[in-house]
Amino acid sequence: MHRYRFVLLRPLQFLPVLFGISVITFVLVRLIPGDPARMLLGTRATASALERIRAQYGLDESIWVQYLYFLKNLFAGEMGKSIVFKTDVLKLIGTRIEPTLVLVIGSVALAILIAVPMATIAARNRGRIPDQVVRVVSTLGLGTPPFWLALMLMIVFSVKLDLLPVSGYGRTLPEKAAHMVLPCLTIALSLSAVLTRSLRASLIAQITSDQATAARARGLSEGTVFWRHVMPNAIVPTLNLLAVNVGWLIGGTVIVESVFAIPGMGQLLIRGIFSRDYMVVQGVAMCFAVATVLVNFLADILTVAADPRVKL
Amino acid sequence: MTAIAARPLYLRRFPGRTTLVVGLTVVGLMLLAALAAPLIAPYDPVFQDGTARLVAPSAAHPFGTDNFGRDVFSRVIWAARVDLQIAFLGVVFPLVIGTTIGTVAGYFGGVVDAVFMRIVDVVLAFPYLVLIIAIIAILGPGLKSFYIALALVGWVSYARLIRSQILILKSADFVLAARSLGYSHSRIMFRHLLPNALISSIVFAMSDMVLVLLGGASISFLGLGVQPPTAEWGIMVAEGQGFITQALWMTMFPGLAILLLSFGFSLIADGLGEWLGVKE
Numbered sequence: 223m224h225r226y227r228f229v230l231l232r233p234l235q236f237l238p239v240l241f242g243i244s245v246i247t248f249v250l251v252r253l254i255p256g257d258p259a260r261m262l263l264g265t266r267a268t269a270s271a272l273e274r275i276r277a278q279y280g281l282d283e284s285i286w287v288q289y290l291y292f293l294k295n296l297f298a299g300e301m302g303k304s305i306v307f308k309t310d311v312l313k314l315i316g317t318r319i320e321p322t323l324v325l326v327i328g329s330v331a332l333a334i335l336i337a338v339p340m341a342t343i344a345a346r347n348r349g350r351i352p353d354q355v356v357r358v359v360s361t362l363g364l365g366t367p368p369f370w371l372a373l374m375l376m377i378v379f380s381v382k383l384d385l386l387p388v389s390g391y392g393r394t395l396p397e398k399a400a401h402m403v404l405p406c407l408t409i410a411l412s413l414s415a416v417l418t419r420s421l422r423a424s425l426i427a428q429i430t431s432d433q434a435t436a437a438r439a440r441g442l443s444e445g446t447v448f449w450r451h452v453m454p455n456a457i458v459p460t461l462n463l464l465a466v467n468v469g470w471l472i473g474g475t476v477i478v479e480s481v482f483a484i485p486g487m488g489q490l491l492i493r494g495i496f497s498r499d500y501m502v503v504q505g506v507a508m509c510f511a512v513a514t515v516l517v518n519f520l521a522d523i524l525t526v527a528a529d530p531r532v533k534l
Numbered sequence: 535m536t537a538i539a540a541r542p543l544y545l546r547r548f549p550g551r552t553t554l555v556v557g558l559t560v561v562g563l564m565l566l567a568a569l570a571a572p573l574i575a576p577y578d579p580v581f582q583d584g585t586a587r588l589v590a591p592s593a594a595h596p597f598g599t600d601n602f603g604r605d606v607f608s609r610v611i612w613a614a615r616v617d618l619q620i621a622f623l624g625v626v627f628p629l630v631i632g633t634t635i636g637t638v639a640g641y642f643g644g645v646v647d648a649v650f651m652r653i654v655d656v657v658l659a660f661p662y663l664v665l666i667i668a669i670i671a672i673l674g675p676g677l678k679s680f681y682i683a684l685a686l687v688g689w690v691s692y693a694r695l696i697r698s699q700i701l702i703l704k705s706a707d708f709v710l711a712a713r714s715l716g717y718s719h720s721r722i723m724f725r726h727l728l729p730n731a732l733i734s735s736i737v738f739a740m741s742d743m744v745l746v747l748l749g750g751a752s753i754s755f756l757g758l759g760v761q762p763p764t765a766e767w768g769i770m771v772a773e774g775q776g777f778i779t780q781a782l783w784m785t786m787f788p789g790l791a792i793l794l795l796s797f798g799f800s801l802i803a804d805g806l807g808e809w810l811g812v813k814e
Contacts, residue, residue, distance in 0.1 A: 242656030246665075254672050361804070365796025367748050369755045370771050370789030373778060381779055473663030477752050481775075491664065492756060495671040507668050511660045 225526055232522065236515055243511045248292050251504045252285070264305040301508070302501030306493075311505035315487060321391055322486035324398070325405055325475050330464065332410035337417035337460075338453075344418070345425035346448070356418065363415025368474050372408045372481040379404060389483040405482045409474045413467070420463050424456040431455075458528050465521030469514050554805025560798030564791075568614035575608035579765045588781045598783035600773065606783060609765040610791050616766045617747060617795065620677070624746035625739050627685040632692025633728070633735060639693065640700030641723050651697070654690040662687065663749060667758065675758045680750060691742070692735055699731035737812040740803035744796045751792050767792045 259272045259281055267275075276282055280291035295301070301311040344356035380388045392398045428434060429452055437447045476488030483489070487506050494502035567574055577583075583603035591598040597606035639647040657665070666683040673679035703709065704727070712722045751768030753759035760766040762773070767788040774784030806812070 238652055239655050239659050242652065243659055246656060246660070250668055250672060361800045362793065362797055364800055365744055365748070365793050367751050367755075367768070367771070367789055367792045367796075369752055369768070370785065370792065373771065373775060373785055374789070377778060377782060469658070469661035470663075472661035473749075476661075476663060476667070477756070480756060491667065495667065495758070500671075503668055503671055507660065507664055510664050514661060515659050 225530070226523075228526075229523060232519055236519070239515055240512070243508060243515075244293060244296065245289070247504050247508045247511075248289055250507070251500050252288070254500060263303075301505040304494075304499050304502045306497045306499045306502070311501050314490070314502065315505055315509055318485060318487045318490050320486075321398075321402075321484045322475055322479070322488060324402055325409070325478065325484065325486060326471060328402055328406035329409035329413060329474075330471070332406050333413035333417055336410060336414035337421055338457075340414065340418045341421035341425055342448075342453075344422045345429060348426055353422075356422070360415040360418045363411055363418075366412060366415075368408055368412055369477050369481050371411060372404070372478055375404050375408060376482075389481075391484050401482075401484070405478045405484060408478050408481075409471065412474065413471065416467060417460055417463065421456060421460045424459050425452060428452040428456045458525060461528075462521055462525055465518050468517045472510050472514065548809050550805040550808025552805075553801050554809060557798050557801025557803075557805055560794060561802060564614055564795055564798065565618060567611055568618050571612050571615060575605075575611045577605035577608040579609045579612035580604065580763050588777065588784075590781075591783055597787045598781065600770075600781070600784050601777055606770075606787055609770060610767070610787050613765040613767050613770060613788065614791065614795075616677075616760055616764060617751065617768075617792070620680075620750035620766075621743045621747040621795070621799065623681055624684050624688070624750055625743050627681060628688030628742075629692055629735065629739050631685060632689035632694075633696050633732070635689060636693035636696030637700055637723050637728055637731070640697035641704065641719070641727065647697075650693065654694055657687060657690045660687075662745075663752070666749065666753070667756075670753065670758050675761065677760050680753055680759050684746065684749075688742070688746070691738070695738055696728075696731055696735055699734060700727055703727055703730055733810055734812045737803060737807045737810060740799055740806060743799040744803070747792065747796055747799070 259275045344353045347353045379386045392401045437451045479486045479488035491506040587603045589599040639650040669683035670679045712726050754768035755772045770788035771785050
């Protein structure tokens with residue numbers, strides 16, 4: 223089991239990163255010109271409320287002491303209040319997690335469903351026309367602006383064909399599912415381009431590998447060799463790439479949530495910026511960063527679990 | 535052999551040539567259109583013709599007109615100037631900063647290296663677009679803020695990339711030779727190591743242009759980047775969003791322009807990578 227020792231050790235390495243994340247988010251909000259107490263409470267705050275918030279965040283102390291107050295509040299689960307929504311930032315984020323999580327998971331699943339057949343066709347016809355077609359399509363996919371693709375899909379599937387709702391999220395499960403199809407598809411089409419290119423390259427490397435040749439020598443059919451020996455080995459680096467791209471994926475959800483008016487964390491971030499609700503911006507940015515670190519940690523565990531040779 | 539070697543590069547066959555040629559042609563043509571915008575564009579990009587609002591594509595207006603009666607074709611061409619500038623400047627600042635930091639960190643190692651690499655880890659922990667959006671939120675919307683945000687965030691990938699190259703090259707014989715000649719650290723770093731380490735960064739920079747272009751257009755689409763009435767593809771898509779059912783041309787053409795330019799950059803990156811043997 224010593225292969226999994228890093229599961230206990232890695233979180234220790236996270237500490238400097240988490241510390242850095244807290245410093246950056248702290249600095250981001252302190253850089254905004256103006257009185258931080260007013261920023262926390264809005265322009266119409268009463269004098270006593272301002273006094274209270276100054277004491278809570280130590281705003282009359284030096285910047286270093288202020289940072290310690292910030293950490294103390296953070297550990298107490300206190301990320302400030304939203305000026306616009308009049309609630310705790312953490313609670314607010316809690317109500318917005320579901321759509322974003324569904325969007326991320328749905329688009330990753332859809333992207334894999336698109337990428338595996340595309341890469342398979344390309345790798346098994348290397349250099350021939352199907353490979354070229356997949357290459358052009360995936361290169362175009364890389365360059366497609368997600369906000370534009372979202373609008374084009376909306377026009378085709380919601381307006382012209384009238385199959386799916388235009389935007390929003392809905393209340394019941396079937397409603398939500400219908401609302402999430404196009405947003406997931408938007409991200410999945412871009413993401414699948416990245417995955418297809420990576421998977422194609424590792425499939426090609428694996429097709430000519432010694433172990434695939436050995437499997438062929440045992441008389442296994444090309445199909446069996448491909449699905450039992452080539453694909454399982456080739457997919458591991460691609461899944462890892464997915465973890466590396468989780469930051470990019472979150473950026474995609476921010477845009478897509480804005481276009482489709484989905485009440486998720488990304489929309490909260492953008493609205494927070496326009497309404498100068500800085501505590502919300504800070505809270506969402508921090509949550510996204512911590513999520514990114516966690517996903518990469520999970521990907522490390524999965525990599526070790528999938529391949530006994532890997533040591534971390 | 536000599537006869538082949540003497541042929542100019544554009545006549546020689548090398549891996550990735552077709553890809554590179556197609557990519558350079560696409561980007562070259564768009565660059566040309568951007569530079570010659572006053573000659574090519576049939577109308578002033580901000581001229582509002584009140585009598586020709588939301589006109590469908592026709593001979594007079596190849597891409598139609600928008601809700602203010604502005605010619606979409608002319609705006610798409612003028613916007614190429616802004617978007618090409620976004621792609622180039624948005625890559626150049628991070629490239630220069632990241633390369634310098636990565637070279638110094640990789641060469642000296644020790645505390646300098648440890649500190650910079652921890653900063654890299656932290657910046658990479660934030661989703662790219664989220665951190666850029668947060669910085670723009672503080673600096674205020676606009677293209678200048680976008681470049682500053684990009685410089686603050688984008689350098690990390692370049693620093694990491696160049697550092698790994700420097701670490702490999704550091705122990706090479708030519709570095710030892712330069713050191714035994716008594717050359718200064720900065721001369722060894724920037725005159726000997728850097729030129730050898732730069733290839734993979736250049737290839738990466740080309741694929742980064744796609745990312746930066748899409749990022750800049752997305753930021754403008756959200757209303758945080760280029761401000762109206764300036765013609766920029768992301769903004770044009772945003773402006774067309776409200777008229778999408780009546781005037782699809784307002785959104786479709788600027789989006790296709792982004793797609794085409796990104797496609798060109800991707801092809802250049804792929805072609806260069808194949809030619810120079812650099813893997814992503």
